Amino acid sequence: MSSNKLTRATQEPAWVRYTLLAVGLGFLFFFLGLPLVAVFVEALAQGLPIYLEALKESETRSAIWLTIVIALAVLPFNILFGVAAAWAIAKFDFKGKSLLITLIDLPFAVSPVVAGLIFILMFGSQGYFGDWLSANEFKIIFAVPGMIIATLFITFPFIARELIPLMQSQGKDEEEAAISLGASGWQMFWRVTLPNIKWGLLYGVILSNARAMGEFGAVSVVSGHIRGETNTLPLHVEILYNEYNAIGAFAAASVLALLALVTLVAKTIVEWRMKAETDMLNAELPGEKTA
Amino acid sequence: MLLRKTLSALCLALVASAALADATLLNASYDVARDVYKDYNPMFQKYWKAKTGESLDLKQSHGGSSKQVRAVADGLEADVVTMNQANDIEFLAEKGLVAKDWAKKFPNNASPYTSAMVFIVRKGNPKALKDWADLAAPGIQVILPHPKNTGNGRNTYLSAWAWALKQPGGNDAKAQEFVGKLLKNAPLFAAGGRDATTTFMQRGLGDVLVTFESEAEMIAKEFGKGNFEVVYPSLTMQTEFPVAIVEKVVDKKGTRKQATAYLEYLWSKEGQENAAQNYLRPRDADLLKKYATSFPPVKTFTVDEVFGGANKAFANHFKDGGTFDQIYVAK
Numbered sequence: 001m002s003s004n005k006l007t008r009a010t011q012e013p014a015w016v017r018y019t020l021l022a023v024g025l026g027f028l029f030f031f032l033g034l035p036l037v038a039v040f041v042e043a044l045a046q047g048l049p050i051y052l053e054a055l056k057e058s059e060t061r062s063a064i065w066l067t068i069v070i071a072l073a074v075l076p077f078n079i080l081f082g083v084a085a086a087w088a089i090a091k092f093d094f095k096g097k098s099l100l101i102t103l104i105d106l107p108f109a110v111s112p113v114v115a116g117l118i119f120i121l122m123f124g125s126q127g128y129f130g131d132w133l134s135a136n137e138f139k140i141i142f143a144v145p146g147m148i149i150a151t152l153f154i155t156f157p158f159i160a161r162e163l164i165p166l167m168q169s170q171g172k173d174e175e176e177a178a179i180s181l182g183a184s185g186w187q188m189f190w191r192v193t194l195p196n197i198k199w200g201l202l203y204g205v206i207l208s209n210a211r212a213m214g215e216f217g218a219v220s221v222v223s224g225h226i227r228g229e230t231n232t233l234p235l236h237v238e239i240l241y242n243e244y245n246a247i248g249a250f251a252a253a254s255v256l257a258l259l260a261l262v263t264l265v266a267k268t269i270v271e272w273r274m275k276a277e278t279d280m281l282n283a284e285l286p287g288e289k290t291a
Numbered sequence: 292m293l294l295r296k297t298l299s300a301l302c303l304a305l306v307a308s309a310a311l312a313d314a315t316l317l318n319a320s321y322d323v324a325r326d327v328y329k330d331y332n333p334m335f336q337k338y339w340k341a342k343t344g345e346s347l348d349l350k351q352s353h354g355g356s357s358k359q360v361r362a363v364a365d366g367l368e369a370d371v372v373t374m375n376q377a378n379d380i381e382f383l384a385e386k387g388l389v390a391k392d393w394a395k396k397f398p399n400n401a402s403p404y405t406s407a408m409v410f411i412v413r414k415g416n417p418k419a420l421k422d423w424a425d426l427a428a429p430g431i432q433v434i435l436p437h438p439k440n441t442g443n444g445r446n447t448y449l450s451a452w453a454w455a456l457k458q459p460g461g462n463d464a465k466a467q468e469f470v471g472k473l474l475k476n477a478p479l480f481a482a483g484g485r486d487a488t489t490t491f492m493q494r495g496l497g498d499v500l501v502t503f504e505s506e507a508e509m510i511a512k513e514f515g516k517g518n519f520e521v522v523y524p525s526l527t528m529q530t531e532f533p534v535a536i537v538e539k540v541v542d543k544k545g546t547r548k549q550a551t552a553y554l555e556y557l558w559s560k561e562g563q564e565n566a567a568q569n570y571l572r573p574r575d576a577d578l579l580k581k582y583a584t585s586f587p588p589v590k591t592f593t594v595d596e597v598f599g600g601a602n603k604a605f606a607n608h609f610k611d612g613g614t615f616d617q618i619y620v621a622k
Contacts, residue, residue: 125366134366142367224367226317226352239353242485243325244513 039257043250054251062228063236064255066144070219070232071212074152078208082159083201087193089160090167091175101164104157115153116221119146142224147232150218155211159204166200167193199274206270210263214256314549315348319369321356321442323484323509324532327569328373334565335556339549347549355483356442363388363537370541370550373534376442377594377601380535393535399574400595402531403557404566407589408450410522411491411500411507418498422524423454426499427472434497436487437480439609442530443487444480447501448615449604450528453597457526471618492519503530504586508570529591532571 044051054060085104089097107115121127123140133140140146174196178188194201216234223230231239233256240249320328332349339347352359352369360379363369364386372389374380377400383389394401412420418431426433438444451473455466481487484502491500492514499522507521534554541547556562563573567582579586598604608614 120365123366126364130366139368141365142362224352224362225354226350226367229350242322244509 036257039250039253042246043254045250046247050247051251051254054245054248055255057248059228059231060236060240060248060252063231063233063252066147066229066231067213067233070144070148070151071209073148074155074212075205075209077152078156078159079201079205081156082163082204082208083197085160086163086167086197089164090170091172104160107154107157112150112154112215112217112219113221116150116218119150119153119218119222123149141222142226143230146222147219147230150222151212151215154215154218155208158208158211159201162200162204162207163197166197170196199270199277203267203270203274206263206267210260213259313346313348314544314546315350316370316546316549316553317350317352317368318371318373318553319352319359319363319367320373321359321375321532322353323506324373324375325351325353327566327571330569331557331562331565334561335553338556338559338561339552342552345549349553357382357440368540368544369537370544370546371534371536371554373532373554375530375532376445377531377533378605380533381602383535383537388537388539389535390538394533396536397534397554398558400531400593401533401535402574403534403554403562404532404571404573406503406505406530406532406571407523407591408446408501408527408530409504409507409589410524411502411510411519412498412522414518414520416520416522420499420522423451423469423473423526426451426501427469427476431476431499432478432497433473433476434479434481434487434491434500435477435502436483438474438615441483443484443502445605445609446503446528446530448474448608449594449598450501450524450526452608453528453592454524454526456597467614467618470614474618504572505570508585523587523589526590526592529593531593 043054085100088094089101120141122129123133123146124130125134125141127141138145140149174192175188178192179185183191213232214234215232216238219232220235220238223232223235225231225235225239233252237249237252237256240252318328318332328351332351336347336349339345352362352367354362356374356376356379359367360372360374360382363372363383372380372383377394380389380393380401384391384393390396397403410420410426412418418425420426420431425431435447436444438448448470451470452466455461455469456463458465478496479490481490484506487500488502488506488510490496492510504521507519510519534557536547536550536554541550557566558574560575560578563575563578567573567578567585570585572586573579573582594601594604598607606613
């Protein structure tokens with residue numbers, strides 16, 4: 001971008017450009033690069049064997065496992081809700097549409113701690129459903145179901161938020177064409193809509209997944225912190241750190257950081273594919289662009 | 292007494308063992324108790340297996356003491372609570388989860404071990420801080436957690452109060468004035484015990500940190516023994532670590548006998564020795580002598596003696612409008 005032959009876009013003097021660049025890169029280095037490196041340096045401070053030993057601890061392993069289980073458990077709900085909500089909002093006009101959009105954004109606006117407390121109010125033993133739940137032997141709060149519900153609340157906007165603009169920009173022409181050619185609703189969905197949104201959907205899945213694995217506040221409130229049972233990785237990191245177990249804490253944190261890096265790579269790949277696909281579509285249909 | 296109880300527990304266990312699979316006990320405990328129960332749980336499992344043949348699954352939940360009882364009240368199914376403040380257990384008693392007379396269900400006020408509030412000062416004690424009076428002197432910086440909402444901070448506050456009360460001519464008004472002076476020397480209130488330690492040791496803030504004797508050993512482990520000194524004031528609080536059975540949970544889960552035995556075993560030789568090894572003062576006099584180097588004699592008072600119980604102390608000093616609020620508004 002900077003090696004543009006026409007210098008129209010870069011008419012600022014060189015020092016301005018380099019200062020801006022230095023500020024940007026410096027910020028990235030100090031606030032993103034350095035902390036990330038520090039996590040691994042601290043985790044490996046006493047050598048690889050001790051690092052691996054810290055990760056082998058049964059409580060750490062169960063925390064990793066629980067984090068993955070929760071992320072996988074919320075995924076189908078998020079996909080179902082995200083696609084349904086985006087579908088309804090992008091393809092139909094109905095009363096209360098803007099209210100629905102606002103409600104979808106609610107988890108972004110509400111502090112996770114408040115979200116956690118809401119579930120305690122509802123499902124805790126002094127909560128609205130508390131008596132019924134304990135009479136029927138259902139454990140929600142301070143058990144895995146409660147943690148899944150809290151994570152679901154925090155992550156459900158991601159997919160819908162990703163899909164709504166995409167589906168809106170695609171319009172409903174293709175779906176209408178499919179129906180007028182005799183496709184059933186399901187056929188239209190599987191053959192037309194889904195292929196059109198698949199990269200956007202995947203992108204939303206990755207984002208919500210990253211958030212699900214990293215969520216701290218809401219999950220902390222409903223977890224009960226039972227070791228080896230209801231501790232996710234972020235909670236476990238905090239506990240280990242408070243116990244002066246720096247190696248253990250940073251080892252667990254490094255696993256979280258690795259998961260984040262994998263997420264970033266996956267996200268980048270999906271972005272490439274999305275871009276490639278739109279470029280291809282634009283190249284194939286030059287006539288439609290002017291229409 | 293203990294033997295008879297365990298024997299009867301054994302008989303019960305034999306009767307019930309056919310009907311029960313591996314029982315699970317959940318111990319909801321305060322933040323820094325992890326080391327104590329990490330060693331204690333396998334010990335009890337072994338003891339219980341030998342006594343009854345039953346394998347027990349023991350789970351731990353740790354967090355801030357008040358946060359933990361809140362969770363138990365909200366439905367965390369803990370069979371036993373092992374806390375560092377009596378009023379946290381009182382809270383559960385008010386909610387009907389714990390027996391009203393919980394403090395009499397076990398010996399020693401239901402507190403199997405104790406600690407004392409001590410001063411941690413910089414190496415060589417450069418400001419020559421010896422007693423509470425020195426902490427209130429001008430120019431001294433005292434690090435302590437917030438007295439209103441942390442056990443550690445409350446204990447510090449009450450210790451200073453009790454010391455001032457016991458001085459010649461001491462009364463509540465003078466004590467309040469003294470504590471006010473001491474609090475003025477606090478540059479900040481840390482969020483919790485561990486936070487205060489980090490502020491003092493890592494950030495190097497302040498001249499003295501007031502904390503539990505047991506915490507001093509943790510600091511030594513983490514930051515090295517040579518970096519600080521422990522000072523025992525002339526009078527300080529004996530802090531108790533009360534334990535109780537959560538009646539509602541053990542009745543529901545049918546784990547009363549295991550939970551009772553679990554807590555009773557804290558007073559056994561093994562349980563007491565484990566506490567001593569984790570720098571908590573055992574109730575057992577012989578063991579206290581054996582570990583005398585870790586536990587130098589110190590003149591202590593209990594909250595019951597000076598303040599008429601944890602609840603009363605809390606109501607008078609830390610509830611909204613209590614002496615802390617009066618001092619703090621005046622400041």
